[in-house]
Amino acid sequence: MSQTATATHTRRGIWRSIGPAIIVASVVLGPGSILISSRVGVQFGYSMLWMLLGASILMMGTMALGARLGATLKATPCDEIARRFGRGASILIGVTVFLIVALFQSSNNIAVLSALELLIPADEGRGVMSGWGGVIALVLLNAVIIATLFGFKRLYHPIERLMMILVMIMLVAFVANLIAAGPPILEMLAGLVPHLPVEARRQLVPYRGDGGAVVDPWWPIQGLLGTTLSVAGAFYQAYLVREKGWGLEQVRRGTVDSMVGIAILGGISMMIMVTAGTVLHGRIEASELKTVDDVARQLEPAFGQWAKVLFSTGLFAAAFSSFFINAAVGGTVLSDSLKLGSSIDARWPKLLTTLALLVGMVLALFSAGLAHVIGGQSVDVIIYAQALTVLGLPLLAIAMLYLARRSRLQTGRSTPLWMLIIALIASAAAVALAFRTAWRVYLLMTAQAA
Helix, strand or coil, rough: CCHHHHHHHHHHHHHHHHHHHHHHHHHCCCCHHHHHHHHHHHCCCCHHHHHHHHHHHHHHHHHHHHHHHHHHCCCCCHHHHHHHHHHHHHHHHHHHHHHHHHHHHHHHHHHHHHHHHCCCCCCCCCHHHHHCHHHHHHHHHHHHHHHHHHCCCCHHHHHHHHHHHHHHHHHHHHHHHHHHHHHCHHHHHCCCCCCCCCHHHHCCCEEHHHHCCEEEECCHHHHHHHHCCHHHHHHHHHHHHHHCCHHHHHHHHHHHHHHHHHHHHHHHHHHHHHHHHHHHCCCCCCHHHHHHEEEEHHHHHCCCCCHHHHHHHHHHHHHHHHHHHHHHHHHHHHHHHHHCCCCCHHHHHHHHHHHHHHHHHHHHHHHHHHHHCCCCCCCHHHHHHHHHHHHHHHHHHHHHHHHHHHHHHHHCCCCCCCHHHHHHHHHHHHHHHHHHHHHHHHHHHHHHHH
């Protein structure tokens, strides 16, 4: 084989091997990550870059553990849990993952509408995606995704190629915005040194302030950690590795691939945070950024119309890349927990993925303010998603630690110590996030009751 052919073969091998990691990165880098990274940049400037880096490292280790579990466990993760704790425990995990991703799927639908609203000019004050225009757009988009889901006999490779393209679009769009922002390099590097801003040191847990309003300076930081450290995505990595057919001998390559995928995720999030910190920090309040289109419009005066188009393109790619995979995570894990199949090519995972898509679409129609068109009531999706996260994050983190022990018993090979240490730290972080979220939800509910 010639040197050119060998190099080409090597490049193809690298691109094939990072597929599962890129897919999981596409799940966790959705519109929520873009909005939260922007808000943290506006509120804290570059001072939280170190925390994003730390969360990315934790996600790397957790994803590496997920890849190892997929390559070493004799059965699927949910089947292994069912064998030890009963089918009920397995179903609890499956239902939890399904509900979390189904609810968060609504944000992907809303982000698609926001991106289209920005990309398609409107002559009147009311946007083209308002009212029935938004309903039709979401119905058509979900219909295309569902048709694709059932149209391909083998979905993994088409999905992998699509995710690669969308991630590259995101990279180009947000790199262009970063270059236009021109951040000061030394100040940006200083943000990688661990320290807490003054407002974040004063109160570590949410509290009720004057007038009964809930005050939580850490809320955007918690959102940043929660969207970067996606335990559900790491749990799904085991399924992707099994879908790929990897064995124990390929675990080392899978570990590197996981790091590559999350490095891409963390890098894009950092670019968004730095761009917002450079252009908007100290000029507007973080509370002014309520939606992703607010972020794009705030950047327009500094960058011009093309920057808004680039940002919207990156947003659309992020929303669409996580659109299908996010639903597939819930559909596949729930199907496996019910012992109905664990491959996305099987009938029941496809049906349950379709259900997750439809639930996300319906919730988006309400939460986007389109409820009046179909005569419904608005639903506070975020509150329900937070409540489910309280159960989901610690449960999944503990399940992964248990599965690591099962893997050692089955193969006779211990899970690398560094993976276990990172998984333990990630579990502790998940419990802390869950506690803060539970307390915040309690404060909000009691305030509303009063």
